[in-house]
Amino acid sequence: MKFIVCDNYEEISAEGAKIFAEQIKKKPNSILGLATGSTPVGMYQNLIQMVKEGTLSFKDCRSFNLDEYYPISPDNDQSYRYFMNTNLFNHIDMDISNTRVLNGLAEDAKAECVKYDEEIDAAGGIDIQVLGIGHNGHIAFNEPDEKLICGTHLTSLTESTINANARFFEKKEDVPTQSLTMGMASILKAKKIILLASGKGKHQAIAELLDDTITTSNPSTLLKLHPDTTIICDRDAYEG
Numbered sequence: 001m002k003f004i005v006c007d008n009y010e011e012i013s014a015e016g017a018k019i020f021a022e023q024i025k026k027k028p029n030s031i032l033g034l035a036t037g038s039t040p041v042g043m044y045q046n047l048i049q050m051v052k053e054g055t056l057s058f059k060d061c062r063s064f065n066l067d068e069y070y071p072i073s074p075d076n077d078q079s080y081r082y083f084m085n086t087n088l089f090n091h092i093d094m095d096i097s098n099t100r101v102l103n104g105l106a107e108d109a110k111a112e113c114v115k116y117d118e119e120i121d122a123a124g125g126i127d128i129q130v131l132g133i134g135h136n137g138h139i140a141f142n143e144p145d146e147k148l149i150c151g152t153h154l155t156s157l158t159e160s161t162i163n164a165n166a167r168f169f170e171k172k173e174d175v176p177t178q179s180l181t182m183g184m185a186s187i188l189k190a191k192k193i194i195l196l197a198s199g200k201g202k203h204q205a206i207a208e209l210l211d212d213t214i215t216t217s218n219p220s221t222l223l224k225l226h227p228d229t230t231i232i233c234d235r236d237a238y239e240g
């Protein structure tokens with residue numbers, strides 16, 4: 001696990017975008033693993049800028065997103081499909097049919113999850129995965145627990161995550177209590193991973209990445225098992 005400690009959020013965003021752009025230039029038909037949340041927005045803005053300037057093209061890329069609330073309609077402005085369209089896909093030259101987000105309206109959630117892992121495998125696996133991190137160390141919706149589920153699955157949000165996400169909704173009761181999420185094994189199959197973290201609120205979770213232990217009570221520590229993970233964070237997240 002490698003660390004890049006930046007001075008501020010702008011630097012994190014630029015650094016993340018640089019690594020993503022390098023990957024796409026090296027392999028124009030890269031399979032991208034994408035994330036929602038406030039942290040990757042700056043990185044997406046940098047990538048959009050590169051497309052506008054004509055220095056980067058997503059036209060041959062395909063993408064898979066980490067997670068989606070369940071149940072939720074893709075038209076709902078709090079869905080992760082809506083987030084991705086407005087924060088990235090609508091502004092780049094990627095064919096929208098090549099962007100995949102878990103279907104928050106799937107009648108059979110389990111079948112949707114199995115199909116999702118199969119689709120990623122059939123695409124040849126994710127070349128580069130961007131991750132955020134929860135205050136409690138969650139990755140996607142893999143919340144701290146005694147046991148974690150390997151593959152993509154339906155899960156319940158913890159109180160901590162519901163509280164953290166309530167800021168996007170009118171009231172806390174509106175936050176969906178379940179989600180579909182890639183599992184830690186699905187995520188660890190990505191060939192390259194970058195994790196972005198900003199602010200003191202993330203320090204406790206990040207501090208546990210600095211030692212030589214893994215624990216399911218901080219799912220992000222499992223990333224220590226991955227051969228090519230880079231943590232890009234600011235001093236507040238790194239030092240507290």
Ligand code: PGA
Pocket residue numbers: 036037038039040132133134135138139140
């Ligand atoms: P944030 O969320 O980027 O909005 O802090 C990260 C996460 O919960 O994974």
